[in-house]
Amino acid sequence: xxxxxxxxxxxxxxxxxxxxxxxxxxxxxxxxxxxxxxxxxxxxxxxxxxxxxxxxxxxxxxxxxxxxxxxxxxxxxxxxxxxxxxxxxxxxxxxxxxxxxxxxxxxxxxxxxxxxxxxxxxxxxxxxxxxxxxxxxxxxxxxxxxxxxxxxxxxxxxxxxxxxxxxxxxxxxxxxxxxxxxxxxxxxxxxxxxxxxxxxxxxxxxxxxxxxxxxxxxxxxxxxxxxxxxxxxxxxxxxxxxxxxxxxxxxxxxxxxxxx
Numbered sequence: 001x002x003x004x005x006x007x008x009x010x011x012x013x014x015x016x017x018x019x020x021x022x023x024x025x026x027x028x029x030x031x032x033x034x035x036x037x038x039x040x041x042x043x044x045x046x047x048x049x050x051x052x053x054x055x056x057x058x059x060x061x062x063x064x065x066x067x068x069x070x071x072x073x074x075x076x077x078x079x080x081x082x083x084x085x086x087x088x089x090x091x092x093x094x095x096x097x098x099x100x101x102x103x104x105x106x107x108x109x110x111x112x113x114x115x116x117x118x119x120x121x122x123x124x125x126x127x128x129x130x131x132x133x134x135x136x137x138x139x140x141x142x143x144x145x146x147x148x149x150x151x152x153x154x155x156x157x158x159x160x161x162x163x164x165x166x167x168x169x170x171x172x173x174x175x176x177x178x179x180x181x182x183x184x185x186x187x188x189x190x191x192x193x194x195x196x197x198x199x200x201x202x203x204x205x206x207x208x209x210x211x212x213x214x215x216x217x218x219x220x221x222x223x224x225x226x227x228x229x230x231x232x233x234x235x236x237x238x239x240x241x242x243x244x245x246x247x248x249x250x251x252x253x254x255x256x257x258x259x260x
Contacts, residue, residue, distance in 0.1 A: 014111070015161045017134045021125040021145060022109075023166035028250030030095065030170040033194040035202045037094065037172050042244045044091040045126070046209040047084040048119050049243035050216050050236035054080050057235060060227040073232065076219045080236070083215055085116050088128070092116075098169040098184050106179045106187055109170065121243070125164070134161065200254050207245035213237060 031038040054077045061069040092110035099105045110116065118135035120127045123145040129135035141148075149164045171187040173179070216236050224232040 014107075017131045018161045018163070019127065019129050019134045019138050020109070020163040020165060021127045022170070023125050023164075024121075024246055024250040025124070025252075026165055026167060026170045027126070027247060029168045029191070029195070029252055030172065031203065031247070032198045032252050033191045034172040037091070038203055040087075040091045040094070042204075042247055043209050043211055044084070044087040045243040045247055046212045046240035047080070047087045047215060049121075050212060050240040051077070051080045051084040052120065053236045053239035054220065054232065057224075057226045057232050064227050068227075070221070070224065072221060073224050076221070076224075079219050080216065083219070084119075088116050088119065089114075094173050096171045096173050096179055096183075096187055097163075097165055098187075104184050105181045106171070106183045108173065108179055109165075121246070137161075195252075198252070198254060200251065203251065204248065207241045207248055209240060209244055212240045216240070 027041060031041060054073075058069065058074050058077045061073070089110060093108055093112060095109040096106045097109050099107050114130050116128050117131050118129045118138060120138065125145050127138055127145075129138045145164070149166065152158050152162070152164055168188075168191065171191055174187070174190070177183055177186050216233060220233050220236060222231070222233060226232055226235055
């Protein structure tokens with residue numbers, strides 16, 4: 001887990017309101033190198049997917065059938081959102097990222113005092129915002145995220161409040177090494193060593209999160225229905241499993257994992 005020492009070592013100054021977009025393949029390389037973090041990351045992604053499904057159900061009912069919206073469902077959406085935000089925070093504060101353009105430095109993916117307000121999945125990227133202002137920008141963005149990534153690579157100062165993370169650039173936090181200037185080489189070498197022994201059989205084959213139903217079912221009423229008439233719980237669980245499946249599909253092939 002992150003410590004105060006990590007904050008002191010971190011050489012990166014970040015804006016308070018920021019967005020970071022993580023290509024799911026980067027998480028795939030992370031869990032291939034260090035499978036011990038898989039369950040925590042998968043649970044966070046499952047809850048975030050379930051939360052987005054519940055948010056969408058509430059939004060659809062609010063716009064299309066406001067008379068059918070049970071106020072308790074909107075309250076449930078807030079509760080599940082908080083559960084997902086906490087799970088993402090716990091997972092991301094254990095993850096270290098390379099910090100371009102200073103490739104010799106690393107930083108925690110999410111700082112110890114940061115919170116996540118909103119998230120989405122688009123074009124292969126898991127997108128996150130740390131406050132309402134950043135969330136408004138994130139949801140208003142249009143166009144290809146791949147083109148946006150190319151623009152940022154060409155012009156690093158294009159949007160200082162946005163980080164786009166791709167490739168083999170995420171690592172499990174090491175308390176002895178910490179983060180900051182000069183730490184990137186340690187993490188890259190460690191990942192290269194670990195990936196040499198990567199075995200796909202050490203990770204699940206099916207997209208399941210044993211804790212997901214236990215989190216969703218006490219919050220969402222069993223009788224709640226989406227605008228289309230589907231049970232809301234089923235929609236939440238399906239979206240959660242889809243996020244875990246996306247993570248599993250992003251795992252590198254055995255023998256094809258390497259760190260550049």
